[in-house]
Amino acid sequence: SSELTQDPAVSVALGQTVRITCQGDSLRSYYASWYQQKPGQAPVLVIYGKNNRPSGIPDRFSGSSSGNTASLTITGAQAEDEADYYCNSRDSSGNPWVFGGGTKLTVL
Amino acid sequence: EVQLVESGGGLVKPGGSLRLSCAASGFTFSSYSMNWVRQAPGKGLEWVSSISSSSSYIYYADSVKGRFTISRDNAKNSLYLQMNSLRAEDTAVYYCARPILWGDAFDIWGQGTMVTVSS
Numbered sequence: 001s002s003e004l005t006q007d008p009a010v011s012v013a014l015g016q017t018v019r020i021t022c023q024g025d026s027l028r029s030y031y032a033s034w035y036q037q038k039p040g041q042a043p044v045l046v047i048y049g050k051n052n053r054p055s056g057i058p059d060r061f062s063g064s065s066s067g068n069t070a071s072l073t074i075t076g077a078q079a080e081d082e083a084d085y086y087c088n089s090r091d092s093s094g095n096p097w098v099f100g101g102g103t104k105l106t107v108l
Numbered sequence: 109e110v111q112l113v114e115s116g117g118g119l120v121k122p123g124g125s126l127r128l129s130c131a132a133s134g135f136t137f138s139s140y141s142m143n144w145v146r147q148a149p150g151k152g153l154e155w156v157s158s159i160s161s162s163s164s165y166i167y168y169a170d171s172v173k174g175r176f177t178i179s180r181d182n183a184k185n186s187l188y189l190q191m192n193s194l195r196a197e198d199t200a201v202y203y204c205a206r207p208i209l210w211g212d213a214f215d216i217w218g219q220g221t222m223v224t225v226s227s
Contacts, residue, residue: 033213037153042219045215048213048215049211054215096143099153101152102152
């Protein structure tokens with residue numbers, strides 16, 4: 001099965017812009033989706049497809065992709081954005097789905 | 109309201125069995141493939157198993173293949189995960205998750221049910 005690689009931790013100053021990346025071979029064929037998870041809660045989808053936000057997700061969240069790397073950008077990070085973020089995509093080598101290891105975002 | 113509600117988690121001894129259920133409401137359950145995703149304490153998300161809308165296609169992660177069985181009952185709007193030969197490393201919160209129809213993301217998640225495998 002494929003793997004998706006994320007940086008374990010990223011920090012950003014309040015109000016600044018942060019990019020969280022996800023690398024993997026499957027991303028050459030499929031878009032990544034991104035999930036926000038706060039402690040004790042289920043994951044919440046924030047970005048899917050080329051750059052789509054589900055209803056209720058602030059427009060400071062955006063997604064992009066190039067080659068084998070997908071990125072989640074938060075423009076003007078807020079304190080409530082502090083959370084774990086996971087990428088996910090279809091798997092190009094057998095299993096239907098694969099998740100990244102997650103990135104812990106700290107808002108300073 | 110679109111909702112998924114898991115149940116059936118608990119404490120089980122190594123080698124034991126447990127059956128998880130996921131009750132769906134607020135959408136046409138029979139139109140969607142469904143999935144189980146788990147998260148070990150302090151760890152990341154791990155896809156466990158998928159089942160197509162009509163149960164024709166079923167997939168498992170290598171870590172559970174041969175021990176877990178996914179199934180569904182479209183008449184009851186329910187998804188199941190039969191877990192046998194449980195190991196300590198199966199300890200996790202188990203989520204059922206619905207993918208976007210014709211899409212590549214999980215837009216609806218249940219609240220999760222905790223499975224603890226310990227003697």
